[in-house]
Amino acid sequence: MTEHWIALTDLPATGREFSFADQSMWQEGWRSFGMEMVLHRPLEATFTVTPHRDGFLIRGTLCGAVRTPCHRCAEDAILIVEHTIEEFEAVADALENEGEISHLRPLDRGFALDVAGMLWEQFILALPAKILCTESCQGLCPICGANKNIESCSCQAETQLSQALRSRGLSTP
Ligand SMILES: [Zn+2]
Ligand SMILES: [Zn+2]
Numbered sequence: 001m002t003e004h005w006i007a008l009t010d011l012p013a014t015g016r017e018f019s020f021a022d023q024s025m026w027q028e029g030w031r032s033f034g035m036e037m038v039l040h041r042p043l044e045a046t047f048t049v050t051p052h053r054d055g056f057l058i059r060g061t062l063c064g065a066v067r068t069p070c071h072r073c074a075e076d077a078i079l080i081v082e083h084t085i086e087e088f089e090a091v092a093d094a095l096e097n098e099g100e101i102s103h104l105r106p107l108d109r110g111f112a113l114d115v116a117g118m119l120w121e122q123f124i125l126a127l128p129a130k131i132l133c134t135e136s137c138q139g140l141c142p143i144c145g146a147n148k149n150i151e152s153c154s155c156q157a158e159t160q161l162s163q164a165l166r167s168r169g170l171s172t173p
Helices: 024-032 091-095 115-126 155-167
Strands: 005-007 016-020 038-052 055-069 076-090 104-106 111-114
Touching (some): 016 115, 024 038, 024 115, 038 115, 055 091, 055 111, 076 091, 111 115
Antiparallel strands (some): 016 038, 038 055, 104 111
């Protein structure tokens, strides 16, 4: 997984704004996690890092769009990403060797932040449980595999008929 470190030294108390638009890290992440995704619109992040006594507050947005198979019909679905980043990186997590995963690394003076790792985690948080091509996607017929958005099949009707007949002690011819 790509890492991209930025030094968080000499941050003003009000925070400093960063932006990240390197698209290659997304492709590498999808490849290494076996996710079938391609960029539809660049994924761009803008965020402010504010220093606190015990860590850094990161607030901003991650926006763009990716193309990925619909969970129901496997045709292309466009996933619009409009994600709010609200994340606290605790200094204590960075200094411990085990336990919490941290995107911070201590420098001689101050800390560095792995922007790629932090944004990857935000991207995963932004993914919905089900990605659909349309809200009303009919999916594939579990019996014959027909894409019910573009063709109809009679499997469901036949199953209902045979169930009805069976319940009356009859069987389909
Ligand atoms: Zn679909
Ligand atoms: Zn069918």
